Amino acid sequence: MSAVIGITFGNTSSSIAVATQDGKVDVIANPDGDRAIPSALSYVGSDEYHGVQAEHQLVRNAKNTIINFRDFIGKSFDEAETAAPYHVGAPAVKTADGKIAYDIVRDGNNELITVDEISKRHFKQLKDAAEDYIGKEIEGVVLTVPTDFNEHQRQQLTSIATDAGLKVLQLINEPSAALLAHLSADEDRLLQDKIYVVADFGGVRSDAAVISVRGGVLTILATAHEYGLGGDKLDEALAEYFAKEFEKKTKVNPRTNARSIAKLKAESIVVKKTLSNVQTSTCSIESLAEGLDFHTSINRLRYELAARQPLSEMTSFVEKAVAKAGLDNLDIDEVLLVGGASHTPKLASNIQFIFPETTTVVAPALDPKALNPTELVARGAALQASLIESFDEDEIKESLQPIVVNTQHLTKPIGIKDAEGNFQSILVAETAYPIKRSIQVTNGESASVVVELYEGKRTIKETVVEAEPVSDEDSEDDYSDDEPEVKKELVYEAGSKLAELTLKDLKPNSKLEVTVNITQNGTLHLSGRELKQGSVAVKGEITSA
Amino acid sequence: MSIVLPSLSGEKSETFTAVSKFSAPVRRPVEPLGRYFLAHASRTLRGHTWSEFEKLEAEKNVKQIEENEDDDLGDEQQSEELLAHDPREWKSADLYAVLGLSHLRWKATEDQIRRAHRKQVLQHHPDKKSASGGLDQDGFFKIIQKAFDVMLDTTKRQQYDSVDTNADVKPPALKSSYDFFEAWGPVFASEARFSKKQPVPLLGSSDAPKDEVDNFYSFWGKFDSWKTFEFKDEDVPDDTANRDHKRYIERKNISNRKKLKQEDNKRLIDLVERAFSEDPRIKQFKEAAKKEKERKKWERDSGSREAAEAAAAKKAAEEEAAKKAAEEAANAKANSKKAKEAAKAAKKKNKRSIRGSVKDVDYFGDAAKADVIEADVDALIERFDDVQLSTYAAKVKDANADAVKTAFTEAVAELSGAGKIDTAILKYFV
Numbered sequence A: 001m002s003a004v005i006g007i008t009f010g011n012t013s014s015s016i017a018v019a020t021q022d023g024k025v026d027v028i029a030n031p032d033g034d035r036a037i038p039s040a041l042s043y044v045g046s047d048e049y050h051g052v053q054a055e056h057q058l059v060r061n062a063k064n065t066i067i068n069f070r071d072f073i074g075k076s077f078d079e080a081e082t083a084a085p086y087h088v089g090a091p092a093v094k095t096a097d098g099k100i101a102y103d104i105v106r107d108g109n110n111e112l113i114t115v116d117e118i119s120k121r122h123f124k125q126l127k128d129a130a131e132d133y134i135g136k137e138i139e140g141v142v143l144t145v146p147t148d149f150n151e152h153q154r155q156q157l158t159s160i161a162t163d164a165g166l167k168v169l170q171l172i173n174e175p176s177a178a179l180l181a182h183l184s185a186d187e188d189r190l191l192q193d194k195i196y197v198v199a200d201f202g203g204v205r206s207d208a209a210v211i212s213v214r215g216g217v218l219t220i221l222a223t224a225h226e227y228g229l230g231g232d233k234l235d236e237a238l239a240e241y242f243a244k245e246f247e248k249k250t251k252v253n254p255r256t257n258a259r260s261i262a263k264l265k266a267e268s269i270v271v272k273k274t275l276s277n278v279q280t281s282t283c284s285i286e287s288l289a290e291g292l293d294f295h296t297s298i299n300r301l302r303y304e305l306a307a308r309q310p311l312s313e314m315t316s317f318v319e320k321a322v323a324k325a326g327l328d329n330l331d332i333d334e335v336l337l338v339g340g341a342s343h344t345p346k347l348a349s350n351i352q353f354i355f356p357e358t359t360t361v362v363a364p365a366l367d368p369k370a371l372n373p374t375e376l377v378a379r380g381a382a383l384q385a386s387l388i389e390s391f392d393e394d395e396i397k398e399s400l401q402p403i404v405v406n407t408q409h410l411t412k413p414i415g416i417k418d419a420e421g422n423f424q425s426i427l428v429a430e431t432a433y434p435i436k437r438s439i440q441v442t443n444g445e446s447a448s449v450v451v452e453l454y455e456g457k458r459t460i461k462e463t464v465v466e467a468e469p470v471s472d473e474d475s476e477d478d479y480s481d482d483e484p485e486v487k488k489e490l491v492y493e494a495g496s497k498l499a500e501l502t503l504k505d506l507k508p509n510s511k512l513e514v515t516v517n518i519t520q521n522g523t524l525h526l527s528g529r530e531l532k533q534g535s536v537a538v539k540g541e542i543t544s545a
Numbered sequence B: 001m002s003i004v005l006p007s008l009s010g011e012k013s014e015t016f017t018a019v020s021k022f023s024a025p026v027r028r029p030v031e032p033l034g035r036y037f038l039a040h041a042s043r044t045l046r047g048h049t050w051s052e053f054e055k056l057e058a059e060k061n062v063k064q065i066e067e068n069e070d071d072d073l074g075d076e077q078q079s080e081e082l083l084a085h086d087p088r089e090w091k092s093a094d095l096y097a098v099l100g101l102s103h104l105r106w107k108a109t110e111d112q113i114r115r116a117h118r119k120q121v122l123q124h125h126p127d128k129k130s131a132s133g134g135l136d137q138d139g140f141f142k143i144i145q146k147a148f149d150v151m152l153d154t155t156k157r158q159q160y161d162s163v164d165t166n167a168d169v170k171p172p173a174l175k176s177s178y179d180f181f182e183a184w185g186p187v188f189a190s191e192a193r194f195s196k197k198q199p200v201p202l203l204g205s206s207d208a209p210k211d212e213v214d215n216f217y218s219f220w221g222k223f224d225s226w227k228t229f230e231f232k233d234e235d236v237p238d239d240t241a242n243r244d245h246k247r248y249i250e251r252k253n254i255s256n257r258k259k260l261k262q263e264d265n266k267r268l269i270d271l272v273e274r275a276f277s278e279d280p281r282i283k284q285f286k287e288a289a290k291k292e293k294e295r296k297k298w299e300r301d302s303g304s305r306e307a308a309e310a311a312a313a314k315k316a317a318e319e320e321a322a323k324k325a326a327e328e329a330a331n332a333k334a335n336s337k338k339a340k341e342a343a344k345a346a347k348k349k350n351k352r353s354i355r356g357s358v359k360d361v362d363y364f365g366d367a368a369k370a371d372v373i374e375a376d377v378d379a380l381i382e383r384f385d386d387v388q389l390s391t392y393a394a395k396v397k398d399a400n401a402d403a404v405k406t407a408f409t410e411a412v413a414e415l416s417g418a419g420k421i422d423t424a425i426l427k428y429f430v
């Protein structure tokens, strides 16, 4: 096993993964046995608790328990949303130099822990867990960041990890890492030209990226972020539901004291996760308020009803990202659901509902073979770590230069017209230069044919689907409203003509090959030839506007 | 099944013909990860030494994904007055300015509103202010939250946008000189947002064809606006004790909304009529239609061309005369309209000074009865005719308390003498 790993550090949870020899990836469990390790630290007496054990302290020892600090990295107190509605755990305070810290009591003494310091301690814990698992010292790590982490935050994160004893090989974007993991799970996927939405529903924020994959190269077309929207909102909805139930039964309001609230919240998280897997769950909280216990059960439907608002916000959030890319839902080939909250079955089905049937939504609730959404990002990071393991620092740096990364992308698809006049795409829009693609064609019965190169024009074809005739027996309960269903389809037609090339003196049904090659400097070379020994290719070139 | 190429029609000597350039590419960063990126990188770097120039070029014009373009969204500084605005009176604050969006207003998207709101919360949250040692004031923060509530609720936002006159483009001043299209184009573009029916035909340019112009005026003549005036409602008290009062306010609100809506419809009709009367295209079309008619006639009567010409000359002269007459009539109308307006203004002024006089003399030292006095004065003003208005306005102008009182007593006498007022309704001047 290699000694380079991938780490994803979230506000709510963190994961560590490592690639194995055979190209598979192991997600590493910490000593508590967790693969989704809560990003939480808590101080009790002179001890430091981490992960789940720290999270448990939110009920008894909230003031000395620090959570949700990742997004504060590299931010000043005034810039950050410290007054966020999710006021749980130790409150953030402003330090003398304007940074963010937590004021806690450790061993009877007050201690001011900065965000950098708490993050460093968190990284140390993760590093220990990884070393424990692999059995050797970690040599390098690829870290993931949200796409809206600015340059300063990226530098700060790198230096914190370095202080914790981790050598940072590269920082990569979370959605791209998740997508890489998904694409690498099946060799064919990486080379299919598709447009993806990677929708990441975490605990306290939601992020989405529209990513085109062209020849295995990923390009982000648009991103969207929504702070405050995430799994926590689902917990809140559930907690509120339970609070109402409890109140109805006992006439006691459990929302008036911090400990009752914390208990409700903790149990709601458990119930929520259970309901991702099964249809009903029990809920039991000892001494919820005024010494009264609370026992009830809830089914999935009821939960989905209670959490309807945040669930529908999450759904429309995905559409927003598509719109920001200037695309239509029809343009999206796949939606990859990432993040813990993506386990929620209703979220997956809601999202599938707003996309056409041609769009695949990848989520465990819809496809049992889908990778665990909580682990996708870390898996991608581990894959990248093992890919660049053998490079030295300078080589990596060289590859990250703007001259390599910032590349021209085609804005319209390019292809040819077939004998029926249909547009046959060779290169799709958003393909990065340089690129070379060939397709095989034939001349049919003609002795001479013409290769007409066109730009594709995107059109949406609407066809009215005739409602199925309702048979007599079930017409009573199978009431269909008369709205005819309109099926929309994305079709590319030949737009403006770019070039033309003729191939003559062919035998019927010869095998021909058309190649389009766009070089780094933007020249498009078109060539056509017969696929046989000694044939001479016909060639020509054009440039872009 | 493989793709069949179209067969070559006709003879072609060229084997390759370039027809046109392909669309300009866009420069974007690719994601530096995965096997195929590494291949891309080595392809780009292999055997290449990039000049400094090329390297710098590669950093330019890269499509930004994270919106730094409007990173300054919501950074607008609020004025001191706005910051000190009474939160109970939040409705009268400029809610877009509160969120730092006064440059966008109704055009602000939900996303922009959310982001701008976040900025304001970061800056003005009371926790934040006290934590950083600032004043513990949450008045402005309350207004921010109110503004955010309004902006995120489609119905409430429409109600607010209906009365957000800050976003309106005003029509050109009547007597100024302006280019018709430059001045009116933006006015209609701005009003268009209120149309229930979208898209809305816009003014267009001087060379627009007749049917477009006709379509424009017929659309705007029947403009169906979604404006509503709930935002101007008086708050309905929610104490159940005084149900009559509550119902009274509710009724008042409804009638006030109706009134405002009518006024607004009238405003728009006037606007469209004015534009129509000023539109150089309409004049042109009229002339063209006339010419066409003449031409046809001329053709018909080509046998007696001379007679026709004479008739045409006569007609031209007549038209000239008619035009002049029309112009004169229009002028006269404008003058009389002006006179009417002047009279109206004078009347208003007189009313104001009569009404103001009692306040100026401190309600005759009886400020406690101010309400009663004002009610009486209003009753009197209502019954004054124009002559009386100006007489009494002159009498109370700059007068002392006694003179004012005398004037009003006189007025009561005169009105009741003429049977125009029932003194029983008066409470003070009896």
Ligand SMILES: Nc1ncnc2c1ncn2[C@@H]1O[C@H](COP(=O)(O)OP(=O)(O)OP(=O)(O)O)[C@@H](O)[C@H]1O
Pocket: A009, A010, A011, A012, A013, A014, A036, A201, A202, A203, A204, A205, A206, A230, A231, A232, A269, A272, A273, A274, A276, A338, A339, A340, A341, A342, A343, A344, A374
């Ligand atoms: N099986 C499950 N079903 C439903 N929700 C789940 C499940 N597992 C985890 N979650 C929820 O997912 C959320 C955490 O997601 P994740 O671990 O992706 O967070 P994160 O990456 O740290 O994101 P953020 O930074 O937004 O907090 C929590 O709200 C958690 O309760």
